[in-house]
Amino acid sequence: MSGNITDRLIGNLKNSFTYEFMVKPGNIHQIDKQSREIPVNSNGKNYIIGPARGEDQNSSGICVSVGLNGVSVYEYTQNNIYATLVYETSINEWVHVAVVYKEKRPFLFINGTFVKEGEMSPKKYVSPSGSIVYPPGVFFIGDIKEVRIWNHSRSENQLKVNMNARMKGRENGLYAIWPEKITREINKEPVSENNEKKTEKYRGLKSDQNNKIEVSIIIPSYNKYPLNLFTLYSLENQTFNLEKMEVILIDDASTDQTKDSLQNYQAPYQFKYIRNNENLGRAKVRNLGIQSSSGNILIFLDAEMLVDRNFVQNHVKYHQEKSNLIMSGVMYSKNIITCIFPKDDRAKLDRIAEMVKGNENLNNKFNQYEKAAAKPYPLINKSDISNQTYGALIKNANSWFRTITRKYGTDLEGFEFPWMALLTGNVSMRKELLDKAGVFDEEFVMYGYEDWELGYRLYKAGAKYLNAKNLVSYHQEHPVAENKWKEAIENYHLFIKKHNDVDILILSLELSRLTGLTTMNDILREYKNLVNKYGKKTKKFQNKFISILETIALLLKVDIRHFNILGAAGFGGEQINELKSDLRKLNNLGKYKNLANFIQKVIAS
Secondary structure, eight states: OOOOTTOSBOTTSOSOEEEEEEEEESSOOOOOOOOSSSOBOSTTOOEEEOOOOOSSTTEEEEEEEEETTEEEEEEEOSSOEEEEEEEEOOOOSOEEEEEEEETTEEEEEETTEEEEEOOOOOSSEEEEBOOBSOSTTTSOOEEEEEEEEESSOOOHHHHHHHTTSOOOSOSTTEEEEESHHHHHHHTTOOOOHHHHHHHHHHHOSSOHHHHHOOEEEEEEESSOTTHHHHHHHHHTTOSSOGGGEEEEEEEOSOOSSHHHHHTTOOOSSEEEEEEOSSOOOHHHHHHHHHHHOOOSEEEEEOTTEEEOTTHHHHHHHHHHHOSSEEEEOGGGOEEEOOEEOTTOOHHHHHHHHHHHTTOHHHHHHHHTOOTTOSSOEESOOHHHHHHTOOGGGEEOOOHHHHHHHHHHTTTTTTOSOGGGGOOTTEEEEEHHHHHHHOSOOTTOOSSSOHHHHHHHHHHHTTOEEEEOTTSOEEEEOOOOOSOOHHHHHHHHHHHHHHOOOHHHHTHHHHHTTSSOHHHHHHHHHHHHHHHHHHGGGGHHHHHHHHHHHHHHHHHHHHTOOOOSHHHHTTOOHHHHHHHHHHHHHHHHHOSOHHHHHHHHHHHHO
16 A cells, blocks of 8 residues: 555546445535536535546546435536536445446445446546545535545455455555554554644544534525525524534525625534525425434524524523423514615615614614615624624514414413424424424425424424523514415415314414414314313214315315305205204303304304
């Protein structure tokens, strides 16, 4: 063995060589399209073998990325990057990976078994990179046991025979082994304390920082610049130990300035920026964040949320005191105006002017705004966020949330829909809860209900929900996209399809404006009490009640006004008379006022 594995480009190995290593990745990597014709960008890679470009127009360098979602081999020319082999698979445990180059074409083996052939390079010379996970925590997140480079194309049999064997360093064709301490041991070289520390710092088997992570903050973002940057700034000021938290921002193919502003963002916490080449939607993006996370506690945060200094610390404190919790802060969130957008009308500008007139700094910034500006105009900067001097821009919060918190309190006592507190703008849980209930359902592609659907599964798995006032967040106002009503109703029906329960069907009452939120809650509580108390005696009524709810939900989908509900449900004269009889019995019992009033309203429709 004579090679130096720390060379950026191992130029004395050409066209035929082999990488092999034992690896357990710690996050996902970006899946690019396999092609030697169409170049890709450098985003989202998890390089176990780091990049090294070709030295001239005749040569290129080879590197390898390994994520929880597969293995990719990249060819770096002087000018471009090509994904020459892309293999999608789930890697959750230790695996042996071998990338065998044979006459400029890559072949991939997993645990000694051939799985895929890649694209041949048109360059005259293809050489391996010797940049192994350098620097740690930047190129590669995960664990590595050993990396070997051979000066020839290894056969499948050779890989299977030797993949678990310990190398002595004198094997025929073995160019180098990593980490260096193995090389030193082979050559009987002493390792000084300083050298060992240097290896640990720059080329350690695992990122030390990654080992310390307790909290992972997952932020999906689509066209939220500069609001998403303000959110990241607010996370820089946390009282929680920044060495123990990571922030994962998944850019879901934004077309604004997000990519340019965040690619080189330097944070005091561990920051992972993942960019999708195409828009995947809310559920898939959050799952990417979960897969990339290292912490035991997950905080889901919207890209346009400013948070208080104690935000992370308070989330963590609740989970330390009690297990099985879903901690939600969205229902106590307030709104804040941090930017003026080109679409903002005169009325909004007048409101902002009124809000800032008593604050000299904010008032000066507002007066410098020109209505003709084509980009968002920030009213605050990083210093304002650090010093929290934006109070004049804070507004009242969503009244729908306030209805819940005022009536049912922080512990949601008496609220039949506690899972509604799983609102991903500001919510946290231990990762182990997702082992019980699963992650976000990726069939929810359009707008809405992907968070409540997960919340409902967690609720049925035994999770407890709490709201908290001290999980302080401020939602930065921004232009709202076109009406999402139809998309939301489609997703609501997908929710029903997956959980055809009365708890979900009854949501149609508030959606259709037949009742308000608290009345809907009272109807469900009384219905469940009736069923629990009288059981089989109410079976026919239960069937009619469910049929009524299903009809109301269907009418929402076809966007028809809710009149003659019983006719739409296909009730004949006999069933209508039975329902009237049920109504009289409910009134006589005297404990089911809200349920009886609803039945009366349906009959009268």
